[in-house]
Amino acid sequence: MEKIRDKVLAGERITASEAMKLSSEGDFYELGFLADAVKKRLHPEPYITYVIDRNINYTDICISACKFCAFFKAPEDEGGYVLTFEELGKKIEETKALGGTQILLQGGLHPDKPLEYYEDMLRFIKGYDIHVHGFSPPEIHHFSGLAGLPVREVLKRLMKAGLDSIPGGGAEILSDRVRQETAPRKCTADQWIAVMEESHNLGMRTTATMMFGHIETMEERLEHLTRVRDLQDRTGGFTAFIPWPFQPDNTVLSHLPKTTGFSYLKMLALSRIFLENVPNIQASWVTQGPKIAQVSLFFGANDFGSTMIEENVVAAAGVGFRLTEQEIRNLVEEAGFEPRQRLMNYTLV
Numbered sequence: 567m568e569k570i571r572d573k574v575l576a577g578e579r580i581t582a583s584e585a586m587k588l589s590s591e592g593d594f595y596e597l598g599f600l601a602d603a604v605k606k607r608l609h610p611e612p613y614i615t616y617v618i619d620r621n622i623n624y625t626d627i628c629i630s631a632c633k634f635c636a637f638f639k640a641p642e643d644e645g646g647y648v649l650t651f652e653e654l655g656k657k658i659e660e661t662k663a664l665g666g667t668q669i670l671l672q673g674g675l676h677p678d679k680p681l682e683y684y685e686d687m688l689r690f691i692k693g694y695d696i697h698v699h700g701f702s703p704p705e706i707h708h709f710s711g712l713a714g715l716p717v718r719e720v721l722k723r724l725m726k727a728g729l730d731s732i733p734g735g736g737a738e739i740l741s742d743r744v745r746q747e748t749a750p751r752k753c754t755a756d757q758w759i760a761v762m763e764e765s766h767n768l769g770m771r772t773t774a775t776m777m778f779g780h781i782e783t784m785e786e787r788l789e790h791l792t793r794v795r796d797l798q799d800r801t802g803g804f805t806a807f808i809p810w811p812f813q814p815d816n817t818v819l820s821h822l823p824k825t826t827g828f829s830y831l832k833m834l835a836l837s838r839i840f841l842e843n844v845p846n847i848q849a850s851w852v853t854q855g856p857k858i859a860q861v862s863l864f865f866g867a868n869d870f871g872s873t874m875i876e877e878n879v880v881a882a883a884g885v886g887f888r889l890t891e892q893e894i895r896n897l898v899e900e901a902g903f904e905p906r907q908r909l910m911n912y913t914l915v
């Protein structure tokens with residue numbers, strides 16, 4: 567443990583087996599202390615950043631039926647929606663009126679919308695002059711399958727139509743055993759990585775997420791972190807990593823226990839320590855609430871995430887935390903930092 571501690575404090579990379587030892591034997595506060603040391607090395611600045619944006623889910627109709635999802639409607643279910651462009655426009659106007667700089671655009675895997683539909687949607691949104699952080703790798707992979715085009719071609723077309731960056735959603739746990747058991751119709755771990763690698767090679771920045779605390783083992787969480795770190799070594803395209811715990815209510819896996827704030831903070835700290843090549847780590851106030859989010863700032867997080875003017879996916883799993891920009895600023899200040907608004911690429915507004 568002392569050797570691992572020295573490595574972390576010297577700014578060296580730790581191995582997956584060392585991370586496993588830290589996770590099983592490391593004291594809670596020691597993990598926090600080490601993560602805070604990594605955070606301070608990468609972010610000596612006295613501020614904590616956040617972005618003003620809105621999650622727009624253009625449809626909830628989805629053919630994937632992931633066991634951990636409380637949001638989707640199967641195509642044959644009643645009550646599924648697809649937003650009209652007019653509805654999209656109204657949401658974007660509201661976002662801009664609140665100082666928003668970007669929208670997070672994601673949806674279910676719709677069975678039959680063609681690629682041209684998404685291109686039209688992007689061109690329409692870009693008329694509002696706002697950053698589009700959109701279409702997670704499972705969506706891109708789905709569009710590619712429906713269109714019969716390679717992922718690279720789909721990405722180039724979406725970029726030409728206005729896509730600016732890609733969110734790291736749909737990663738869940740990048741381990742095929744876990745994906746096969748929870749979301750067998752979704753892209754594989756290799757396919758998720760391939761979409762991200764192509765995006766980075768085409769010059770787009772993306773984020774990476776990890777949804778943990780369901781059926782995965784700690785080894786599988788470390789497999790996930792290793793895949794993210796390896797891709798970052800190859801491309802440097804990830805701006806941030808966002809670990810967040812599975813929210814079981816209203817899902818097929820609702821019998822599973824909820825991840826505690828204690829376990830969340832340990833995983834957050836371990837992510838900060840392990841992913842020393844990913845510049846930013848986000849706190850997840852939307853799943854953890856404001857108080858644990860404040861503590862996150864001492865367990866490796868340097869970013870408070872998004873104001874999420876609208877959020878539907880976590881809300882569908884019965885989690886109801888809402889924060890305004892002013893509340894986020896107050897929470898950051900009360901924790902002893904200066905709050906600063908940023909853009910997707912972490913430049914300050």
Ligand code: SF4
Pocket residue numbers: 628629630631632635636637638673674675704749752
């Ligand atoms: S997580 Fe995404 S892909 Fe899976 S069922 Fe929900 S909307 Fe569909």
